Each structure stands twice: as C-alpha cells, then as structure tokens.
Amino acid sequence: xxxxxxxxxxxxxxxxxxxxxxxxxxxxxxxxxxxxxxxxxxxxxxxxxxxxxxxxxxxxxxxxxxxxxxxxxxxxxxxxxxxxxxxxxxxxxxxxxxxxxxxxxxxxxxxxxxxxxxxxxx
Numbered sequence: 001x002x003x004x005x006x007x008x009x010x011x012x013x014x015x016x017x018x019x020x021x022x023x024x025x026x027x028x029x030x031x032x033x034x035x036x037x038x039x040x041x042x043x044x045x046x047x048x049x050x051x052x053x054x055x056x057x058x059x060x061x062x063x064x065x066x067x068x069x070x071x072x073x074x075x076x077x078x079x080x081x082x083x084x085x086x087x088x089x090x091x092x093x094x095x096x097x098x099x100x101x102x103x104x105x106x107x108x109x110x111x112x113x114x115x116x117x118x119x120x121x122x
Contacts, residue, residue: 011058028055031054
C-alpha cells in the first residue's frame with residue numbers, strides 16, 4: 001500500500017490576507033475553492049507548477065480569536081533554487097522568524113503564526 005501526500009490544512013482568520021501572503025512569499029496561487037452554502041466556511045487550495053501538493057486554507061465565519069498553535073513545533077518546508085533571492089524577499093517582508101545559518105535554512109511566519117521552513121535546493 002502506498003500513500004501520496006496531497007495537502008496540508010491551515011486554519012486562518014483573514015483569508016484574503018493569508019492568500020496575499022502565500023502568493024507574495026511563496027508564489028502559491030488559488031487552484032480551487034469550496035464555499036459552504038450558508039457561508040459558514042471557505043476552503044481555498046493553493047499551489048504552484050512545481051508540485052501537485054497543495055496548501056489548504058480554511059476560513060471559518062464564526063471563529064473570532066487567533067488559533068492556538070501551541071509551541072509551533074510543526075512546519076511545512078519549501079525548497080527553492082534561488083535561496084538568496086528568497087531570503088531577501090522574506091527579509092524585506094519582515095516575516096523571517098528564525099534563521100540557522102550553520103544549517104543554511106530559515107523560517108518565515110505567516111499572518112496566523114504558522115512557521116514555514118525555507119531550504120535551498122540540493
């Protein structure tokens with residue numbers, strides 16, 4: 001039996017703000033969306049041309065407080081072939097939250113506090 005990862009879900013408070021962040025920071029664009037008939041939720045799937053994997057953003061109409069992310073001991077990683085350019089972009093955006101120069105990696109934080117690792121192409 002084989003399993004193929006297809007998406008990861010993050011719940012967000014401001015869907016438009018989160019979508020703008022992911023497009024600017026990581027080049028992810030909306031691929032499709034699901035909207036509840038009564039407007040209780042909107043699910044947007046983001047992706048790009050480099051992978052079939054998608055990031056699922058879920059907005060809940062009745063959720064009004066920031067999500068409790070615990071100790072942020074989980075993350076989604078992105079690989080880039082333009083590491084220096086990505087680092088400059090994220091530095092200019094002010095979203096780098098942790099950097100380990102010895103390992104050659106850094107993390108950015110999205111508007112809801114989710115950590116995203118950026119690694120160079122091998």
